[in-house]
Amino acid sequence: MVPEVLWRQLACRNYLGKDEVDYRLSARKATIHAVLQDKHACVTCDPDDLANKISYLRLPGYKVLAQVERKEEEEEENRTDKRNESSRYVYSSRAFTFVYPYIQISFNEFTGDRFMRSEAYSAIENYLGSRSSTQAKRLKADVVKNSQSVVLSMDDYEEVGDEFQGVKLRWASGKHISKSPSVSFYPVTDEKKYYKLTFHKRHRQLILGDYLNHVLKEGNEIKVRNRQRKLYTNSGSYWRHVVFQHPASFETLAMEAERKQEIVDDLVIFSKAEDFYARIGRAWKRGYLLFGPPGTGKSTMIAAMANLLNYDIYDLELTAVKDNTELRKLLIETTTRSIIVIEDIDCSLDLTGQRKKKKEEEGERDEKDPKPKLPKEEDSKQSQVTLSGILNFVDGLWSACRGERLIVFTTNFVEKLDPALIRKGRMDKHIELSYCSFEAFQVLAKNYLRLDSHHLFARIQELLGETKMTPAEVAEHLMPKTISGDATVCLEGLIGALEKAKEDAILKAEEEAKEKEKESARLKAEEEAKEKESKS
Numbered sequence: 450m451v452p453e454v455l456w457r458q459l460a461c462r463n464y465l466g467k468d469e470v471d472y473r474l475s476a477r478k479a480t481i482h483a484v485l486q487d488k489h490a491c492v493t494c495d496p497d498d499l500a501n502k503i504s505y506l507r508l509p510g511y512k513v514l515a516q517v518e519r520k521e522e523e524e525e526e527n528r529t530d531k532r533n534e535s536s537r538y539v540y541s542s543r544a545f546t547f548v549y550p551y552i553q554i555s556f557n558e559f560t561g562d563r564f565m566r567s568e569a570y571s572a573i574e575n576y577l578g579s580r581s582s583t584q585a586k587r588l589k590a591d592v593v594k595n596s597q598s599v600v601l602s603m604d605d606y607e608e609v610g611d612e613f614q615g616v617k618l619r620w621a622s623g624k625h626i627s628k629s630p631s632v633s634f635y636p637v638t639d640e641k642k643y644y645k646l647t648f649h650k651r652h653r654q655l656i657l658g659d660y661l662n663h664v665l666k667e668g669n670e671i672k673v674r675n676r677q678r679k680l681y682t683n684s685g686s687y688w689r690h691v692v693f694q695h696p697a698s699f700e701t702l703a704m705e706a707e708r709k710q711e712i713v714d715d716l717v718i719f720s721k722a723e724d725f726y727a728r729i730g731r732a733w734k735r736g737y738l739l740f741g742p743p744g745t746g747k748s749t750m751i752a753a754m755a756n757l758l759n760y761d762i763y764d765l766e767l768t769a770v771k772d773n774t775e776l777r778k779l780l781i782e783t784t785t786r787s788i789i790v791i792e793d794i795d796c797s798l799d800l801t802g803q804r805k806k807k808k809e810e811e812g813e814r815d816e817k818d819p820k821p822k823l824p825k826e827e828d829s830k831q832s833q834v835t836l837s838g839i840l841n842f843v844d845g846l847w848s849a850c851r852g853e854r855l856i857v858f859t860t861n862f863v864e865k866l867d868p869a870l871i872r873k874g875r876m877d878k879h880i881e882l883s884y885c886s887f888e889a890f891q892v893l894a895k896n897y898l899r900l901d902s903h904h905l906f907a908r909i910q911e912l913l914g915e916t917k918m919t920p921a922e923v924a925e926h927l928m929p930k931t932i933s934g935d936a937t938v939c940l941e942g943l944i945g946a947l948e949k950a951k952e953d954a955i956l957k958a959e960e961e962a963k964e965k966e967k968e969s970a971r972l973k974a975e976e977e978a979k980e981k982e983s984k985s
Contacts, residue, residue, distance in 0.1 A: 550649055550650055551648065551649055552648055552653060552656075553645055553646065553647050555645050556569050556570050556573055556643060556646070557642075557643045558570045558641060566784075570644065571668070572665045573620075573644050573665075573668055574668070575667075575671040575675070576667050577602070577603060577644070578601070581602050581607070581609055585601075586607070587604035587606075587607050588601045588602065589604050605642070606623055613655070613656075613660045613663065614659070614660075616648065616655060617648075618646060618656065619647040619648075620644060620647075621645045622642070622643075623644075624641060625641040626641075676759075678755060678756075678759065678760070679693055679761045680692070681762065681763045682764050682766060683770065685770075685771070686771070686779060687782075688783075690761075693761070693762060697756060698753050699712070699753050701753075701892070702753050702892070703746060703885065703889040703890070703892045703920040703923075704746070704882075704892070705889065712880065716757060716758060716855075717757075717758075719735050719855075720758050732844075732848055734849075734855070736844075736855075736857075736858070736875055736877045736878070737855060737879075737880060738858050738871050738878070738879045739858070739880050739882060740859070740862075740880075740881055741861070741881055741883050742861060742884070744920065745884070745919050747882055748859070750882065754788060758786070760787050760788050761786065761788070762788050764790050764792070765790065766797070767791060767794075770834050771832060771833065772832070772833040772838075773834055776838050776839075776842055777842070780842055780848065781847065781850050783851055783854065786854075787853075788856075789854060789856045789857070791858050791859070792859045794858045794860055794866065795865045795866055836870065839870065840875070843856055843870075843875045843876075844874065844875050858871070863879075884920075885913060886913065887909070887910040887914070889920055890910075890913060890923055893920065893923055893927055894940075897924065897929070897939070898927060898936040898939060903936065903937075905944060909943060909944060909947065912944065915951055916951040916954055917950070922946070927939050
């Protein structure tokens with residue numbers, strides 16, 4: 450506080466000069482002009498009021514302070530208003546809840562932070578299908594296989610009514626859209642769909658008991674009646690699907706009858722072995738490794754498996770999976786009664802230690818050239834799925850989250866795979882699909898030409914025993930080339946192809962023999978030269 454005498458002196462402008470006033474006002478950070486420009490205020494106000502008035506209205510330092518204080522007062526008032534408003538909202542909500550006679554139940558599409566699709570949601574979706582077509586104003590349409598009509602379902606943010614034992618209810622569909630930003634090279638989606646059921650609170654016991662059981666039971670029955678096999682593929686950490694329509698079967702599969710029956714029996718026994726797996730304490734799953742040259746029918750066998758057991762197929766593209774965590778999410782979201790397929794696993798990811806070797810080589814180059822380098826875009830996009838992640842995917846703890854599943858790996862080069870990946874217990878059954886045998890040819894001839902026998906079969910049998918040709922190549926030659934589809938022409942074309950393949954194989958063997966002779970001669974010459982040098 451400035452002494453009273455100072456204000457009197459300033460008011461009269463007679464006792465202090467400019468320097469003295471500046472000196473005495475230095476503590477208030479004010480200029481003489483700022484103080485003296487309001488002479489009337491200095492004269493008429495008492496010292497305390499005068500000091501306050503000059504401080505807030507004329508002195509620059511205190512003017513800023515006053516603005517800050519006013520802002521703080523306004524913010525405190527706003528906070529008080531918000532607290533009051535929040536309290537009023539809470540009280541009004543409680544009062545509204547007390548007075549509002551309806552109960553609402555939400556059924557989310559996913560449970561466990563999107564880890565697993567809710568079976569209740571799927572059942573409700575099926576249950577509301579028929580009601581949606583007659584009541585909803587906005588619908589989604591889809592086509593069912595082997596049907597001339599479309600299937601209608603509720604669109605988002607739509608409502609339909611239902612009635613159960615004289616009680617009226619309302620179903621509404623909706624979705625939550627996350628507003629949190631995310632940056633990723635992999636496709637993501639942040640929609641979370643749900644159904645909401647609204648009913649009067651006096652019917653609580655009826656709805657929570659009999660009605661919901663009725664909805665789930667009828668929804669699951671509709672699912673069984675309308676079941677379509679689906680072919681899924683992964684987009685980032687989520688599955689997308691189309692209707693599976695592959696016509697392959699074990700009857701049309703080009704393979705020896707005895708081997709086919711062995712595989713069929715194994716699959717059927719597995720599909721009925723739920724109690725057995727529970728008794729022995731193992732997850733209800735089975736692994737198959739299909740290996741052999743390209744064109745031997747590995748993909749066709751997978752389709753035949755799905756058609757035999759009426760299973761869905763999840764075709765997992767490992768290169769589109771960001772890391773092990775994302776792989777685990779994909780595994781959890783698969784359904785029961787399904788086949789999880791990783792085709793050409795030796796090419797999908799580097800799971801044999803080559804990635805580590807590559808990093809070590811890059812590290813050595815960096816030591817030689819220590820200049821800082823920007824990270825490559827391909828490195829940031831490269832999948833970080835590891836062999837350990839694949840092993841846990843096959844038979845780790847998370848592999849038991851769903852039952853009745855087949856896990857199928859295919860490869861053209863089984864010797865390239867890590868032994869830990871294909872050992873017994875992970876891949877329970879190893880099935881080699883090799884070149885076409887005569888018995889497999891007979892199946893193809895019956896499928897393509899409707900022939901059980903032909904005078905050219907003997908020559909074909911002889912050639913198939915002398916040369917190698919895949920079932921896919923044989924099938925291509927059996928494909929009718931004319932409208933009439935003359936079987937003899939197709940068989941003669943196949944014989945010509947087999948004879949040419951035999952000649953090519955002989956020439957290749959002769960060339961390889963010559964190369965071996967040259968190599969052995971070179972090695973022998975080098976050894977003789979070394980002996981001469983040692984003697985000399």
